[in-house]
Amino acid sequence: MNSLSEQLRASRWARMIAAEQMQRVEAEVFEQQCPAGTAVCRKGEPADAWIGVLEGLVKINAVSADGKSVTFTGVPAGGWLGEGSLLKNEPRRYDVVALRDSRIARMPRATFEWLLDSSIGFNRFLLEQLNERLGQFIGMVEYDRLLDTDARVARYLAEMFNPILYPGFSSQIRISQEELGYLTGISRQRVNQALQALDKLGLIRVGYAGIEILDAEQLRAFGSSPPGC
DNA sequence: TCATTAAATTGTT
DNA sequence: AACAATTTAATGA
Numbered sequence: 277m278n279s280l281s282e283q284l285r286a287s288r289w290a291r292m293i294a295a296e297q298m299q300r301v302e303a304e305v306f307e308q309q310c311p312a313g314t315a316v317c318r319k320g321e322p323a324d325a326w327i328g329v330l331e332g333l334v335k336i337n338a339v340s341a342d343g344k345s346v347t348f349t350g351v352p353a354g355g356w357l358g359e360g361s362l363l364k365n366e367p368r369r370y371d372v373v374a375l376r377d378s379r380i381a382r383m384p385r386a387t388f389e390w391l392l393d394s395s396i397g398f399n400r401f402l403l404e405q406l407n408e409r410l411g412q413f414i415g416m417v418e419y420d421r422l423l424d425t426d427a428r429v430a431r432y433l434a435e436m437f438n439p440i441l442y443p444g445f446s447s448q449i450r451i452s453q454e455e456l457g458y459l460t461g462i463s464r465q466r467v468n469q470a471l472q473a474l475d476k477l478g479l480i481r482v483g484y485a486g487i488e489i490l491d492a493e494q495l496r497a498f499g500s501s502p503p504g505c
Numbered sequence: 506t507c508a509t510t511a512a513a514t515t516g517t518t
Numbered sequence: 519a520a521c522a523a524t525t526t527a528a529t530g531a
Contacts, residue, residue, distance in 0.1 A: 452514060468516065484525050485514060 280307050280381065283330050287354065288443045292397030304387045310334075310374040321368045323361035325382035329353050332378025333451070335459055336370050349412065350375070350459040352436065352451075354444045359402055362388055375455055408440040425462055429470035430498035432460050433480060437492050447489040474498075 281302045284290055290298060307330065310316050316327060316334055329351050336357065337347040348370065351357050361368050362385060374380075391398040412435060419431050436442060436449050453471065457464040471487065474480045479495050481488040489495065 453516095454514075464515090465517085472516090482515090 280305070280330070284328075284381065286444070287328065287356070288440075289356070289398055289401040292401050293391065293395045294397075297391065297395055301383065301387060301391070305381050305383045308380045308382060310378045310380050312374055312377050314374055316372040316374055316378075316380055317358070317368050319368055319371050323358060323366065323368050324385050325358070326356060326362055326385075326388045327358040327372065328356045328381035328383070330379040330381050332374060332376040333455065334372050334374050334378055334380075336372055338370050347459055347461055348416075349435075350455075352442055352445065355442050356405070359388075359405070363402075375458060404440055408438060412438070412441070425466055426470040426473050427498050428460055429456070429462065429467060430474055430479065430495045432456070433474075433487065433489065434492055434495040434498075437489060437495075447492075448486060449489065450486045452485050 284302055284305060285298065290301075293301070305328075308316075310332070317323075319338070331353050333350060333352050334357075335347050335350045337345055339345050357372065358368070392402075415431065419428050423431070433449065436451075437445060437447075439445075453467045454464050456462075456471075457467045460467065462470070471480070471482045474495070475482045477494075479489075479491045479498070481490060
C-alpha cells in the first residue's frame with residue numbers, strides 16, 4: 277500500500293510546485309477512509325478542503341427536490357475535485373459519494389489558498405483542470421440530449437481516459453458494469469448491451485470486472501457522428 | 506501448488 | 519428484478 281506522501285508526490289499538481297511548498301502540503305494534507313456508499317462531502321456543507329481520491333472511486337451528484345439523483349461525473353483514484361466551491365468561497369453545491377471503499381485526501385482550505393497565492397504552477401494546474409471539466413460538461417449536455425445510450429457509454433469510457441483529469445489511467449479500466457450504470461445513469465442491463473455493441477465494433481474489449489480501451493479516438497468520436505452516417 | 510468454497514460480476518429472461 | 523453461469527479471491531490441505 278502506498279503511503280499518503282508518496283501518492284501526493286505522484287499527483288500531477290505536485291510536480292508543478294516547488295519542493296519546499298510540497299513539504300508544507302505533505303504536512304497538512306490528511307487522509308480519510310470512506311466505505312462504499314458513504315458521503316465524502318454533502319451539498320450545503322462549508323467547503324473546507326480540496327479533495328483527492330487516493331484509492332477507489334467516487335461520484336459527484338446532485339439530488340433534486342423530488343429525490344431524483346443525477347450523476348455528473350465519476351472521479352477515480354488520482355483525481356482531485358472540489359476546487360470550484362473553494363475558489364468561490366461558497367458551500368458545496370453537490371454531493372460526493374464513494375462508490376467503492378475509498379481513501380480520500382483532504383487539503384485544508386488554508387493550504388489550498390496558500391498554494392494559490394504562492395505557486396504559479398499550481399494555478400496553471402487548476403486552470404487546466406477547470407478547462408477540461410468545462411469541456412467535459414459541455415460535451416455531456418450534448419450527449420445527454422442528442423445521443424443514444426451506446427454513444428453515451430462510449431463517451432463516458434473515453435472520458436475515463438482523460439489524462440488531464442484522471443492521470444495515470446492505463447487502457448485497462450477496472451470498473452464493474454454496475455458501477456458504470458451508477459455513473460452514467462443507465463441501467464446495468466443497458467450498460468451491458470452497450471458494452472457488447474462497442475466490443476463488436478472493436479473499440480473496447482469487455483472482460484471480467486473491467487474494460488480495456490482499444491481505440492480511444494473512435495470512442496470519443498462515436499458521439500459526433502451517430503451510427504449509420 | 507491444487508482443490509474447494511464463498512463472493513462478486515456478468516449475461517439472460 | 520430475479521436467476522443462472524462465470525470469474526475471482528480466500529481457505530486449507
